Amino acid sequence: MIKGIAVGGIAMVMLGAGAVTGYQKLSQPKAAEVMAVKEVTETVTTPRQQCETVQVQRQAxxxxxxxxxxxxxxxxxxxxxxxxxxxxxxxxxxxxxxxxxxxxxxxxxxxxxxxxDVISTAEQRCKTVQEKSKKLVGYDVSYRLNGKDGVARTSFRPGATLPVKDGQVDTTAPTS
Structure with missing residues (x-):
């Protein structure tokens, strides 16, 4: 009988520990609240040819x-x-x-x-110009998880929440 109580007690402790772990897993938040989203861009310089036709006068x-x-x-x-x-x-x-x-x-x-005595001719003159444009790199997302604020960079624009996996914000782009 003492053996049965001991075995039963050990089984109860194990079941209780498993239940606490399971409860902790279930009670962890599934999403972090997004507080702000800021686009992150970089300036890209691209060379291109710009040509124009000009009138040139020369001595005949x-x-x-x-x-x-x-x-x-x-x-x-x-x-x-x-x-x-x-x-x-x-x-x-x-x-x-x-x-x-x-x-x-x-x-x-x-x-x-x-x-x-001069003659006029049309000549095409070209030069290389640097064209600047903005390229989207990603998004800096300010979020709140378990009462703590954090910032993460994502490759996608998030909605009102970010998913949480194993207690951490998941910045993996959602698959459609």
Whole structure:
């Protein structure tokens, strides 16, 4: 009989211990209350090409580099005008001087005209620009569990609660 009481007592202690452990498991909270959620982002820089078409002016190609047309035209005109001045030998000198001065003047006039002769073309110009954007990294979640506040980072936006497993907040993304 004493053996039976001892065995019964031991069995009761074991059953009681198991019941307490089971009760503790059942009485643990299943969820933590979410107090606040803050998005965590990082800035990402991505290079990209930006091109634009611009009008460019260049000097037109010169057809008469030595400016012969201006020189000859100016010399003829200068010679004709110089020939109108004076008489005798003076007329010859004035004609030659007029031709020389006219040749030089015609050369300079053609030079100025050629320098002002421009052509416009469209060119595409490209440059690399850095484009910045925000990338979502996760969420910092402030929660309350058993009267204590805590913070955890999750990869998903939680609802009003976070699940609790073995007394700890579970930050694993829920599967749908």
């Amino acid at each position: 190609p010169v057809k008469d580099e030595n400016r012969l047309l201006g020189s000859v035209g100016g010399a003829v005109l200068g010679g004709v005008l110089g020939h109108q001045i004076g008489g005798g030998t003076g007329k010859k000198v004035a004609t030659v001087a007029g031709a020389a001065a006219g040749g030089y003047a015609g050369n300079q006039v053609q030079k100025n005209m050629q320098q002002g």
